[in-house]
Amino acid sequence: MLKEFEIEPLLKDKTPHQTKAVVAMSGGVDSSVAAALLHNLGYQVIGVTLQLYGTDGNANARKGACCAGQDIYDAKRVAESVGFPHYILNYEEIFKKEVIEDFASTYMRGETPIPCVRCNQTVKFRDLLQVIKNLGADVLVTGHYVRRLEKNGEVKLCRSIDKSKDQSYFLFATTQEQLKLLRFPLGGFYKSDIRKLAKYFSLQISEKPDSQDICFVSESYSKTIAKLAPQSVQKGKIVDVNGKVLGEHSGIVNFTVGQRKGLGIAHNEPLYVIKINTENNEVIVGPINVLMQKKILIKELNWLEQPKEGMEVTVKLRSSHAGSLATIHSTDEKNKACVILNDDYFGISPGQACVAYKDEQVIGGGWICS
Known part of the structure; x- marks a missing residue:
């Protein structure tokens, strides 16, 4: 069956047996299959899982999240069953500073954050690439659905074959230096292929659902941000684009640009959130054309x-x-x-x-x- 799932060699100047690959394992199907596939192809695989939150009791992992306690256990189980070493690294402080606090501060600037990009940009790539150097490894492998193409010494980041799972948007901040060490073996496959491989390798997580949304948000976004930034739930005014007061809001945390429902005001035409003015604690609304x-x-x-x-x-x-x-x-x-x-x-x-x-x-x- 493995002949159906050929991948490009991780390194052109080394055989699989000569290549040491650190695989970032989230405990999900994708990264587990990436690790198992490389191991079966003869690569020296080392699994690494990051403990990002939860041990201090302040973050309750939501069902369907990644990098939670159960996910770390699943990653460890996969490594043991396949037969390669696995390490758990505690990155809670770094994750809190670089991702969680940035998530809250971005909202408090009236913006809509994407913590997954920040996490890839800092914790997963910047810091993990240093780990592979410390371990004397050749490459860092992830289960992302993107393709890495190399020609004449130039490295390009491209969309996955499976457009429904493509994650290239979340990796735009990856640098050329990082791309030289990164490998994405799943980018040439469809999700259905990866599920088949998981069953072929008899991985216990073959039927595990995909992770959804933001991993550290255990409740609603607004409740999470309210805990991180209490000032986000202070009452304020809802005004139109001309500054006319139309009503009162119960906290800017409950609004995002483009929102129409849940404004709590009556008007003769549909109104949308145009801007969140955090300095004045105001939500500015207006017609769709704005x-x-x-x-x-x-x-x-x-x-x-x-x-x-x-x-x-x-x-x-x-x-x-x-x-x-x-x-x-x-x-x-x-x-x-x-x-x-x-x-x-x-x-x-x-x-x-x-x-x-x-x-x-x-x-x-x-x-x-x-």
Whole structure:
């Protein structure tokens, strides 16, 4: 059966038996299959699982999350049954600072955060890549559904074959230096293939559901943020785009840009959240046309391939976005760029990522300012 699931060699100048691969194991099906597949192909596999939260009792893992107590146990079980070493690393303090606190502070700036990108950018890649160096390993392997293509010394990050599972949007902040050491063996397969492999390897987690949403959010987003930032539940005003007071809100934590339902005010036309003014603790609402825009300013740029002025690309403005045609332009501000969409787009949210693609290849992107 394994002949149906051929992958590119992890290293071109070493055989599998000569290659030491650290596999980041979340306890889910994907990373477990990646580890088992490489082990069966003869690679020197070392499993590593990060303890990110929960041991202090302040975070209750939600069902369907990853990196929780049960997931660590599952990863350990897989390693033992397949037959490779496995280590658990406590990264709670780093995760709290880099991801959880950033999640709360982003909301308190009136933005909509994507903690999964921050986690990949810092904890999983930046810090784990240092771990593989300490272990004397050659590569870091993950179960992400993306493809890494290398040609003439250049490394490209591309969408997964399985578009329904593609995770390239969440990896836009990956650097060229990191890509040189990263490997994504599942990018050329469909999720159904991975389930088949899990059963073939007799992994106990073959039927385990996929992780959903944000791993450390055990309740609703608003309740989680309220615990992290109590000021987010202070009462304030709901105003229209002209500053007219329309009502009162019970905390900015309950609102996101583009929201229509649950505003708690009556009006003669549908109103949407246009902006969250955290300085004045105000929620600004307006008609749908105010939320339609073509021009986007992005910051903290990460280009895997430097775009030319006016380069035509397809951009994704949220993970579920199918993509919009656009052009990329430079600005006078350092580490910022302007993206001009061909057509108006509804509800562009500061704090989300704008990721640019050239066909299947990830060019790079940045965080939406406005």
